[in-house]
Amino acid sequence: xxxxxxxxxxxxxxxxxxxxxxxxxxxxxxxxxxxxxxxxxxxxxxxxxxxxxxxxxxxxxxxxxxxxxxxxxxxxxxxxxxxxxxxxxxxxxxxxxxxxxxxxxxxxxxxxxxxxxxxxxxxxxxxxxxxxxxxxxxxxxxxxxxxxxxxxxxxxxxxxxxxxxxxxxxxxxxxxxxxxxxxxxxxxxxxxxxxxxxxxxxxxxxxxxxxxxxxxxxxxxxxxxxxxxxxxxxxxxxxxxxxxxxxxxxxxxxxxxxxxxxxxxxxxxxxxxxxxxxxxxxxxxxxxxxxxxxxxxxxxxxxxxxxxxxxxxxxxxxxxxxxxxxxxxxxxxxxxxxxxxxxxxxxxx
Amino acid sequence: xxxxxxxxxxxxxxxxxxxxxxxxxxxxxxxxxxxxxxxxxxxxxxxxxxxxxxxxxxxxxxxxxxxxxxxxxxxxxxxxxxxxxxxxxxxxxxxxxxxxxxxxxxxxxxxxxxxxxxxxxxxxxxxxxxxxxxxxxxxxxxxxxxxxxxxxxxxxxxxxxxxxxxxxxxxxxxxxxxxxxxxxxxxxxxxxxxxxxxxxxxxxxxxxxxxxxxxxxxxxxxxxxxxxxxxxxxxxxxxxxxxxxxxxxxxxxxxxxxxxxxxxxxxxxxxxxxxxxxxxxxxxxxxxxxxxxxxxxxxxxxxxxxxxxxxxxxxxxxxxxxxxxxxxxxxxxxxxxxxxxxxxxxxxx
Numbered sequence: 001x002x003x004x005x006x007x008x009x010x011x012x013x014x015x016x017x018x019x020x021x022x023x024x025x026x027x028x029x030x031x032x033x034x035x036x037x038x039x040x041x042x043x044x045x046x047x048x049x050x051x052x053x054x055x056x057x058x059x060x061x062x063x064x065x066x067x068x069x070x071x072x073x074x075x076x077x078x079x080x081x082x083x084x085x086x087x088x089x090x091x092x093x094x095x096x097x098x099x100x101x102x103x104x105x106x107x108x109x110x111x112x113x114x115x116x117x118x119x120x121x122x123x124x125x126x127x128x129x130x131x132x133x134x135x136x137x138x139x140x141x142x143x144x145x146x147x148x149x150x151x152x153x154x155x156x157x158x159x160x161x162x163x164x165x166x167x168x169x170x171x172x173x174x175x176x177x178x179x180x181x182x183x184x185x186x187x188x189x190x191x192x193x194x195x196x197x198x199x200x201x202x203x204x205x206x207x208x209x210x211x212x213x214x215x216x217x218x219x220x221x222x223x224x225x226x227x228x229x230x231x232x233x234x235x236x237x238x239x240x241x242x243x244x245x246x247x248x249x250x251x252x253x254x255x256x257x258x259x260x261x262x263x264x265x266x267x268x269x270x271x272x273x274x275x276x277x278x279x280x281x282x283x284x285x286x287x288x289x290x291x292x293x294x295x296x297x298x299x300x301x302x303x304x305x306x307x308x309x310x311x312x313x314x315x316x317x318x319x320x321x322x323x324x325x326x327x328x329x330x331x332x333x334x335x336x337x338x339x340x341x342x343x344x345x346x347x348x349x
Numbered sequence: 350x351x352x353x354x355x356x357x358x359x360x361x362x363x364x365x366x367x368x369x370x371x372x373x374x375x376x377x378x379x380x381x382x383x384x385x386x387x388x389x390x391x392x393x394x395x396x397x398x399x400x401x402x403x404x405x406x407x408x409x410x411x412x413x414x415x416x417x418x419x420x421x422x423x424x425x426x427x428x429x430x431x432x433x434x435x436x437x438x439x440x441x442x443x444x445x446x447x448x449x450x451x452x453x454x455x456x457x458x459x460x461x462x463x464x465x466x467x468x469x470x471x472x473x474x475x476x477x478x479x480x481x482x483x484x485x486x487x488x489x490x491x492x493x494x495x496x497x498x499x500x501x502x503x504x505x506x507x508x509x510x511x512x513x514x515x516x517x518x519x520x521x522x523x524x525x526x527x528x529x530x531x532x533x534x535x536x537x538x539x540x541x542x543x544x545x546x547x548x549x550x551x552x553x554x555x556x557x558x559x560x561x562x563x564x565x566x567x568x569x570x571x572x573x574x575x576x577x578x579x580x581x582x583x584x585x586x587x588x589x590x591x592x593x594x595x596x597x598x599x600x601x602x603x604x605x606x607x608x609x610x611x612x613x614x615x616x617x618x619x620x621x622x623x624x625x626x627x628x629x630x631x632x633x634x635x636x637x638x639x640x641x642x643x644x645x646x647x648x649x650x651x652x653x654x655x656x657x658x659x660x661x662x663x664x665x666x667x668x669x670x671x672x673x674x675x676x677x678x679x680x681x682x683x684x685x686x687x688x689x690x691x692x693x694x695x696x697x698x
Contacts, residue, residue, distance in 0.1 A: 151512055167689045309643065345620065
């Protein structure tokens with residue numbers, strides 16, 4: 001089987017993490033890379049992502065992948081004719097619309113990390129229909145995924161309902177010690193801000209986890225519930241002692257992270273409750289799901305699912321599913337069972 | 350949306366449990382029922398399964414469903430033209446081949462509980478190809494599922510690998526206190542036998558959990574591993590004190606259940622290890638998955654997933670996926686994300 005040829009668009013922390021995995025797994029070859037940052041322009045991708053792929057070594061080049069970072073996605077895509085584009089540029093569906101349109105004009109399937117695109121039918125129905133139409137016209141599939149939204153607070157609890165005779169309530173908790181996460185994530189959760197600064201950032205939308213509403217909508221559709229409304233509430237978590245991480249130190253009284261609650265209501269009854277805590281110094285990271293119904297189910301992943309690694313992984317692992325899917329906009333709900341893909345036991349370990 | 354019309358074939362404990370759920374969920378109507386047992390012949394299905402459906406009540410009949418248990422599946426199917434047949438007759442793929450052929454001649458999709466059919470490509474490749482050919486010719490989909498095989502020791506651990514960058518080893522444990530299970534299950538695990546009787550029953554194949562090899566093959570294919578061999582070892586669990594359940598009491602020294610280990614090897618290295626304990630008096634029931642790789646993952650469902658309820662549930666929940674699937678033989682690996690289906694929040698609770 002020949003390797004799947006990929007163009008990476010967007011080389012921020014997640015895009016770099018995805019590109020590293022693509023380089024290291026035998027099933028893939030990166031044939032092009034794109035970023036808008038002029039400082040990254042014309043760099044060799046291997047230098048940018050800091051990997052020494054065995055295949056590059058074999059070609060006698062220590063780190064060079066032979067892929068230069070370009071500025072214009074359609075030019076690179078037309079020149080390299082990849083099997084798929086991985087798009088890691090923005091959380092905002094409106095932000096990626098022009099990129100999606102341009103890429104889909106080249107008739108290339110897309111796997112994206114855009115949180116709002118993970119399940120856009122509820123929050124952005126017009127954009128969802130438009131993207132679906134572009135994808136169908138191009139006869140290719142589009143998916144947005146990640147660990148959250150995309151897995152921990154939607155696909156995983158949905159899968160657990162499959163063994164239930166009756167489901168009355170679904171709750172999910174994701175608690176993460178943000179000290180192990182990258183700096184942009186720590187900034188996204190407001191670490192180091194005053195309460196007042198935090199509130200301003202919440203109001204302008206720069207401090208928040210994007211995806212709770214999308215996850216709730218996905219769960220509700222999966223189990224066949226008509227929700228009356230979905231709420232998404234953000235609160236600061238304040239440090240009570242000085243917390244020091246690799247990138248930041250936070251003094252007592254300052255914000256060390258975020259507590260976010262998404263609730264889906266059936267009438268006035270909360271039937272889906274998603275609770276997220278991400279802050280520097282959380283004593284225990286974990287993911288947990290409780291399903292009330294028959295039978296009741298209580299699942300816990302001790303230590304949690306690491307956000308950055310897991311998002312890059314599920315993007316890479318989903319590529320083969322997207323290549324096998326019917327044309328159109330897909331979500332984790334309608335694609336085949338998620339699974340690892342593209343490594344090998346001998347070379348991987 | 351009009352209800353999905355179902356014929357239930359096989360009315361042992363699991364078939365009855367499935368039929369009960371079908372009667373109680375608004376999305377389904379049972380239009381026919383079949384069992385080979387002459388004692389069940391011509392009984393009203395409502396009397397046999399012991400339910401008082403609200404819809405039957407509305408028709409002024411306390412328990413009668415108006416569905417008599419018949420003896421011949423094709424006759425009933427031709428008379429009622431169901432959307433799907435639920436087949437709960439045997440663990441053995443060879444045992445159900447004639448039934449599958451007959452039902453598929455009527456061009457009706459099938460959801461089955463036949464353990465060996467859950468992932469038959471490794472253990473029964475010839476039968477798998479034959480069933481796939483029959484299903485494609487009939488232009489309908491066929492699936493076999495259940496909690497195990499079908500979910501706890503295959504689909505669920507497979508889904509968890511989706512967040513991994515690298516997978517080196519997958520282990521799954523399923524420990525169940527068999528006191529809460531039905532009598533045929535307790536007999537299937539050898540409860541009450543002497544060690545010698547147990548060994549004879551293991552040798553003649555009547556004492557064993559069917560499905561570990563199928564689950565291992567499904568996991569290996571999902572993550573792309575070529576296994577060198579799969580082993581399946583059965584040991585008795587002996588009572589150390591007298592254990593009393595609803596159906597059976599077991600004295601010290603007698604068998605109270607089963608310990609079964611399935612191992613998938615890559616070369617000489619065990620890379621998939623499934624460990625099952627099902628015995629009267631197990632102190633804690635649980636399902637657990639550990640994935641070694643990057644990141645490591647450790648998941649536990651405290652209290653476990655109840656076997657009988659969960660198998661009936663996942664069969665009923667999978668019906669809509671099978672109706673939406675392409676013609677051919679499917680497995681839980683290639684169908685869309687498993688999920689609850691067919692109840693409603695108001696009527697269900």
